[in-house]
Amino acid sequence: MxxxxxxxxxxxxxxxxxxxxxxxxxxxxxxxxxxxxxxxxxxxxxxxxxxxxxxxxxxxxxxxxxxxxxxxxxxxxxxxxxxxxxxxxxxxxxxxxxMEYMKEFKIKLPQVDKKAIETYTDAELKILLKKPDLKNCSFVTYRDWTLINFLMSTALRLNSFINIRIRDLDFENEVVYVNTTKNRKPLIVPLNKTIIKILKEYLKVRQYKDENDYLFCNVYGNQLNKKTINGSLIRYNRERGVTTTGIHRYRHSAVKRLVLANMNPVFIQKLLGHSSLLITQNYINILVSDLKQEMKGFDILEQFNNGYIKISRGR
CATH class of the missing domain: 1.10.150 (DNA polymerase; domain 1)
Known part of the structure; x- marks a missing residue:
């Protein structure tokens, strides 16, 4: 049959x-x-x-x-x-x-409750960015300190920075070439003079042999994985008495300071690798609402008026 x-x-x-x-x-x-x-x-x-x-x-x-x-x-x-x-x-x-498997109709997405984007305070950053004593600290501690400075300078995502190789650094042009991004579009991120100085010193301590090596590595010189670096930065924070943690929080903190410095939103969009300016603008709007929360209860004029303003009455 x-x-x-x-x-x-x-x-x-x-x-x-x-x-x-x-x-x-x-x-x-x-x-x-x-x-x-x-x-x-x-x-x-x-x-x-x-x-x-x-x-x-x-x-x-x-x-x-x-x-x-x-x-x-x-x-x-x-x-x-x-x-x-x-x-x-x-x-x-x-x-x-x-594919014409079903009739077409519009699908409206549900609204999202906007929450304030979490960032590190200035006091926390002062602690986290304080350089450790190279004579008494481990390589991991020094690497994490370097990495935190790098994140605050570049606002990169985790998957981007763990894939940066030493060859991607261009100190002459003061940029880093980021080839692994969320949308697969390479980025050229500027490097400030302070992070260049920090990275040059770090590379001497790292003692690499091949420029194809990863910039941030474990104690064996191998590429970091997400679990390892997450755990390492949590320990780094807690050893310094900073209970708030999170790698993405550095990205938020860096962008917040760019907003406070009145940087052009188009520059911020390119730095973050956002596909559209609208995404960046929404990001900035949430950060601004976060700033409003921090300003709550603070009256900048109070110190000049002793809590009251005299109003002269004209005739």
Whole structure:
């Protein structure tokens, strides 16, 4: 008996079938492995409330609305996480729409509660940026101090700075070439004179043999991984009595000081590697709201008026 092959019609595709095709498309477009892994992890959360055996042709606006409502009612998640789940679902469904597996409709993303961006205070930075005694500190401590100065100077993301090699430093032109970025677009980041001086001294202590070596390494000279450097900087902070931690906090702190220095938003956009000025502007707006919180209760005129202002009454 000859077994007939079952040919799946396009309008019989399930959400699961379509998602597997979507992932293949992501790989074909050479998206970053981290991005593909993100979608695969998000799929697990999405299919808690959306049946993966549902036919794609049956997905409609009410399907998305019910998904958002169920996530809000049944999961203890932040507005940002809800936004992320819905955004990922939207990306997948828009792929289905382009492939004409389902009818087109607009998907509106839920609002995100804006939270103040956390930064280090001036007092904390004064402690963290104080140079350790080279005669008595370990290489790791000295490396972390150098790294913190580097982060405050460049505002780079973790995945960018751990992939910088010594050859990427250009002291003559006072820049560093950043080849690993979130959007895969290389950056040329300026280096100030202080960080150049710090890096030159650091390279003497590091004692590298090959310019292809990574700039920031572990005690064996190998590339740092995210877990190692996160743990190391947490210890660095706590040993100095700074309880607040976080590598990204240095990025926020650097940008905050650029804002206070009235730097051009276009320059900040290029420094941060944002794809659009709108993203940078939203970032700055949140930082400004953070500044408003810090100014709460502070009256700059009070010291000049002894708490009151005399009003002369004219005739």
């Amino acid at each position: 000859v077994r007939k092959l079952k040919i799946q019609r396009e309008n019989d595709k399930t959400f699961k079938d379509g998602f597997e095709e979507f992932i293949d498309s992501c790989k074909a477009r050479n998206l970053r492995p981290a991005t593909i892994n993100h979608y695969q992890e998000s799929y697990k959360s999405i299919t808690r409330f959306l049946d993966e055996q549902m036919l794609i042709k049956d997905i409609k606006q009410s399907t998305v609305d019910n998904f958002v409502r169920d996530c809000k009612d049944k999961l203890d998640i932040s507005s940002q996480t809800l936004f992320t789940y819905t955004r990922d679902l939207k990306t997948i469904l828009y792929y289905f729409m382009r």
